[in-house]
Amino acid sequence: MDDKVVYLLRLGDNALILSQQLAQWCGKGPALEEDMALTNVALDLLGQTRLWYEYAAELEGAGRDEDQLAYLRDAHEFRNCLLLEQPNGNYADTLMRQFYFDSWHYFLIEGLTRSSDTRIAAIAAKALKEVSYHLRRSGDLIVRLGDGTEVSHLWTQAAADELWMYSGEVFAYDAVDEAMVSAGVAPPAAELRAQWLAHVGEVFAEATLTLPPADAWMQSGGKQGRHSEHLGYILAEMQFLQRAYPGAAW
Amino acid sequence: MTATVATATAVAPAKAGAHAEQIWTWLRTVPDPEIPVISIVDLGIVREICVADDSTCDITITPTYSGCPAMQVIADAITAALHAHGIVQVRLHKQLSPAWTTDWMSAAAKAALRDYGIAPPAHQVIDISRLHRPATVDRHLAHAAAEREAHPAADRAATARAAISRRATVATPHIACPLCGSTHTTLVSQFGSTPCKALYQCQTCREPFDYFKPH
Numbered sequence: 001m002d003d004k005v006v007y008l009l010r011l012g013d014n015a016l017i018l019s020q021q022l023a024q025w026c027g028k029g030p031a032l033e034e035d036m037a038l039t040n041v042a043l044d045l046l047g048q049t050r051l052w053y054e055y056a057a058e059l060e061g062a063g064r065d066e067d068q069l070a071y072l073r074d075a076h077e078f079r080n081c082l083l084l085e086q087p088n089g090n091y092a093d094t095l096m097r098q099f100y101f102d103s104w105h106y107f108l109i110e111g112l113t114r115s116s117d118t119r120i121a122a123i124a125a126k127a128l129k130e131v132s133y134h135l136r137r138s139g140d141l142i143v144r145l146g147d148g149t150e151v152s153h154l155w156t157q158a159a160a161d162e163l164w165m166y167s168g169e170v171f172a173y174d175a176v177d178e179a180m181v182s183a184g185v186a187p188p189a190a191e192l193r194a195q196w197l198a199h200v201g202e203v204f205a206e207a208t209l210t211l212p213p214a215d216a217w218m219q220s221g222g223k224q225g226r227h228s229e230h231l232g233y234i235l236a237e238m239q240f241l242q243r244a245y246p247g248a249a250w
Numbered sequence: 251m252t253a254t255v256a257t258a259t260a261v262a263p264a265k266a267g268a269h270a271e272q273i274w275t276w277l278r279t280v281p282d283p284e285i286p287v288i289s290i291v292d293l294g295i296v297r298e299i300c301v302a303d304d305s306t307c308d309i310t311i312t313p314t315y316s317g318c319p320a321m322q323v324i325a326d327a328i329t330a331a332l333h334a335h336g337i338v339q340v341r342l343h344k345q346l347s348p349a350w351t352t353d354w355m356s357a358a359a360k361a362a363l364r365d366y367g368i369a370p371p372a373h374q375v376i377d378i379s380r381l382h383r384p385a386t387v388d389r390h391l392a393h394a395a396a397e398r399e400a401h402p403a404a405d406r407a408a409t410a411r412a413a414i415s416r417r418a419t420v421a422t423p424h425i426a427c428p429l430c431g432s433t434h435t436t437l438v439s440q441f442g443s444t445p446c447k448a449l450y451q452c453q454t455c456r457e458p459f460d461y462f463k464p465h
Contacts, residue, residue: 033438033439033441033449036439036441036443036449037439037440037441041441043315043317043318043319043445044315044316044317045317046317047313047315047316047317047318048316048317050317051316118347121347122346122347122349123346125346125347125349126313126347126349126350127316128349129349129465130315130316133440133463136440137441
């Protein structure tokens with residue numbers, strides 16, 4: 001598969017899996033405002049997924065469309081990072097996963113607005129307004145929970161520590177990522193990581209949270225299709241309809 | 251960038267003027283499915299109209315938010331409206347760049363929003379003057395400007411920081427209540443009933459209301 005197609009699938013898969021996970025909170029959020037916020041973010045990510053998939057499908061030219069990419073690929077064909085498939089857990093877990101992702105996603109998308117690929121740059125320019133909003137909100141909530149009550153601080157710190165090992169995969173560039181950097185399509189990892197660490201560090205300081213060690217060992221593999229046990233369950237629910245009733249439409 | 255849905259054909263320039271103007275007028279009567287008091291033209295969704303001949307035209311639309319579910323409804327409504335006027339073949343094109351902004355919303359649309367009970371976007375998004383902000387933000391920006399002068403290379407990073415800074419939330423101007431006009435209002439939720447809106451509450455008349463976010 002062409003490097004750019006793989007790169008686009010990674011972008012789309014990250015957005016889709018997180019969107020699906022956030023949608024699980026629909027109707028169960030801890031407050032009505034949070035319920036709406038999560039589903040709004042999920043909707044933005046779903047829209048971005050469609051734009052990435054649409055382009056990937058065109059480049060691939062194998063006759064697959066965005067729905068087939070979403071519903072008819074098995075777990076090992078998904079290219080999302082492991083962070084996004086981690087369980088929703090408690091609300092601190094969901095928010096920390098979101099904050100780690102948003103912080104990276106914002107700087108990535110911002111970098112992609114200068115992509116040598118004009119289609120990618122256009123999608124990024126569209127998405128940037130949305131992801132800025134996402135990051136502002138998740139940073140805000142991390143501060144409120146981290147610097148909140150004793151219990152909320154404890155849970156938020158636990159989520160930060162627990163998810164930390166999944167935060168590095170986005171910066172672990174493989175041959176596909178490097179090919180995109182060389183072609184001027186994607187921003188380099190070192191730049192993104194520095195921006196990410198600075199922002200997460202700044203928010204954690206305000207949230208009275210302790211930043212886990214930057215040189216900690218990091219999980220990886222999701223981008224290459226080696227997933228945790230969680231992804232299969234997510235897909236089982238997300239893909240059920242198309243698997244049980246192939247071609248169903250409404 | 252244009253994602254072409256169907257292949258465009260050559261436009262007859264002599265005829266296109268009059269016909270396109272007519273089609274703009276027709277589309278001005280197509281309401282936004284979520285906010286029926288404003289039309290899709292007033293909202294800035296319709297970007298371009300090209301008339302190929304008497305029965306065929308190309309319409310370029312731009313999505314508001316990437317995932318806005320209303321886009322499909324809007325596309326269907328455009329096709330239906332033009333079919334009703336005898337345009338048999340309507341080809342819709344989706345254009346992402348330049349990205350949609352609330353700055354394209356007409357003054358009439360903003361007034362209609364307010365009358366409908368939705369506070370219109372309070373400031374221009376493409377506003378480099380950045381008026382109306384608290385002193386803390388002024389100090390922050392003055393510092394950033396000094397930094398830029400000292401380190402031009404850091405300019406981009408500073409812009410990025412400003413965009414995601416949680417201070418920017420504080421910098422949002424006071425939103426006037428669309429019902430009683432009071433500016434004593436508070437943000438309840440950054441996300442509202444649709445992707446384009448935030449939820450506010452008026453502290454004077456106590457009514458909750460939607461705010462169309464500058465985007």
